[in-house]
Amino acid sequence: MAFLPSEPPDLHVIHQRIKSNMEVLQDFKVKREEGRTRQEYLALLRRDMAAYYSYSDFLLKMLMDIFPLPELINFLEANEVPRPVTIRTNTLKTRRRDLAQALINRGVNLDPLGKWSKTGLVIYDSSVPIGATPEYLAGHYMLQGASSLLPVMALAPQENERILDMCCAPGGKTSYIAQLMKNTGMILANDSNAERLRSVVGNLHRLGVTNAVVSNCDGRQFPKILGGFDRVLLDAPCSGTGVISKDPAIKTNKDEKDILRCAHLQKELLLSAIDSVNATSETGGYIVYCTCSVTVEENEWVVDYALKKRNVRLVATGLDFGKEGFTRFKDRRFHPSLKTTRRFYPHTHNMDGFFIAKLKKFSNSIPKPQKDEEPAAEAANPSTGPEAVMEPQPKKKKLEGSKIAQAQKKLQPALKSGQSLKGQRRPLKAVRPSPHKSHAQVPNRKKQRVKQNGQ
Structure with a gap:
């Protein structure tokens, strides 16, 4: 049924359509209309439930994946009704039996929460505010969901x-x-x-x-x-x-x-x-x-x-x-x-x-x-990846190469003036030469040393 933008949806009609579509989906082969797929029925049902219960399409789709359809309706209906008010007895100060009797005397209608809890009480109705009784203020109980x-x-x-x-x-x-x-x-x-x-x-x-x-x-x-x-x-x-x-x-x-x-x-x-x-x-x-x-x-x-x-x-x-x-x-x-x-x-x-x-x-x-988890970890934290570790190294080598070149320039005037090489060689030891520089320069230093000894 198509609605005008200004016309509010008829919730009664939508509710009836939800019920009929649920019946079809539960016995699809027998009750479906010719030419209509299951996906079409599910899409219409989701749209109707979103309108009737006021859910976003995203959340309703997620809930349809979690619950079977009949249970989903029960879940949506339960969310329209508030949960019972429950309290927990504080056994540091009192016992559940004594607390229940004191609240009953104040006009509170209550019951034990269930066999699974030794401290819980469920409140049906009360003539006094549960969060302001003398027992509450004295710390005999805590308002707490079951x-x-x-x-x-x-x-x-x-x-x-x-x-x-x-x-x-x-x-x-x-x-x-x-x-x-x-x-x-x-x-x-x-x-x-x-x-x-x-x-x-x-x-x-x-x-x-x-x-x-x-x-x-x-x-x-x-x-x-x-x-x-x-x-x-x-x-x-x-x-x-x-x-x-x-x-x-x-x-x-x-x-x-x-x-x-x-x-x-x-x-x-x-x-x-x-x-x-x-x-x-x-x-x-x-x-x-x-x-x-x-x-x-x-x-x-x-x-x-x-x-x-x-x-x-x-x-x-x-x-x-x-x-x-x-x-x-x-x-x-x-x-x-x-x-x-x-x-x-x-x-x-x-x-x-x-x-x-x-x-x-x-x-x-x-x-x-x-x-198999390492690539995901590297993608989550790029700084730990191999590329991040290797990237600065070429720059370091280039820097080292430039230091060697500068040292060699300083070395040349010393050779011409006949100064000793012992003091000039120390700075070179502190710098780690890159592989492609070392092969070209080590033989030159040997020739220079032989020439100096000859003089």
């Missing part, structure tokens, strides 16, 4: 360990690590954004965390700043395609450059995180990498890159739910162990889209790049 509890559970911090939270703001995961460690050991809570660290400091004070040190550094520089940690948590900056329900602007403001820019930064941060871990740690040697994105470029692709570049292997996350990560995607083939990574989706787990991978470092040495 999916952001999972990376800390996968990290499984132990008491008295040294742990790095590389991108810690606003401090929810840091404080969860602290309560699992019972305020023992040391946590380095780092973030590159100084403004966001203010909320980290405030939350750590409110929650009674005493084993954390807050730092404002670029995570990519971390092995140089400080290393030797038992465990590292990297909640990497990402495109946010898993939290569209919180930020609908993501539907239209992301393009391929944004995704690849994020992926490049994530690779750098993950290598830094790995380098910051001590492989010989008695209790640790683990890295947990997570993002709130569903794109393969920011998740499996990044982890697969790290497996090739560092002495690490993937291990089980310890989470008994979630979908397995991709081991193949379009024309890419990833390491088979990527099936141990976990993906979480809003339409299947009723939490923000999330990806979690747990790595174990088995050696502190950095493997040398393989032969």
Whole structure:
């Protein structure tokens, strides 16, 4: 159906067309129209879904590559609905049972988050602001999404360990690590954004965390700043395609450059995180990498890159739910162990889209790049290529040749006046003659010496 530019699209008609096209594509041989290809149906479906759900064509095409069509509709529908409000009990100050009773007495309708969490509570409705109750101000709980509890559970911090939270703001995961460690050991809570660290400091004070040190550094520089940690948590900056329900602007403001820019930064941060871990740690040697994105470029692709570049292997996350990560995607083939990574989706787990991978470092040495990887490295950094090394040498030779010529000119008047050659030969020893000059001039010097001796 064609629309005039000024006429708004009829969403009801578009929705009906999406449903009918979905039915055709699910039984294409039987229900398709004569002369119409599958690609035509898919192009029309993508255009209609982009109009109906207000997504950019780029992002919708990317999501169609990740999800089967029926699941894609469920994912898009789930992004139109906000996720449940969840809180995490701060066991440094109270127990979940006592906190739940106190909030129920204030008119809060809640339930335990699930069997997988011992500290989470889901809030259905409340007669008081959840972020301003006396219990909140006293640090008895933290407002925190259900999916952001999972990376800390996968990290499984132990008491008295040294742990790095590389991108810690606003401090929810840091404080969860602290309560699992019972305020023992040391946590380095780092973030590159100084403004966001203010909320980290405030939350750590409110929650009674005493084993954390807050730092404002670029995570990519971390092995140089400080290393030797038992465990590292990297909640990497990402495109946010898993939290569209919180930020609908993501539907239209992301393009391929944004995704690849994020992926490049994530690779750098993950290598830094790995380098910051001590492989010989008695209790640790683990890295947990997570993002709130569903794109393969920011998740499996990044982890697969790290497996090739560092002495690490993937291990089980310890989470008994979630979908397995991709081991193949379009024309890419990833390491088979990527099936141990976990993906979480809003339409299947009723939490923000999330990806979690747990790595174990088995050696502190950095493997040398393989032969097939060297050309790519040289292309990325031209200064290390063979041409860059060889280029200055001809200039050096030319310079050396000119020095020899100047020395020879100075030598000629000395020969005519009958001066000794001993003092004149010293400057020539300091200059390395080029091959094509030396053959022509060495015999001349011998003849001159014989002539001098004859005199």
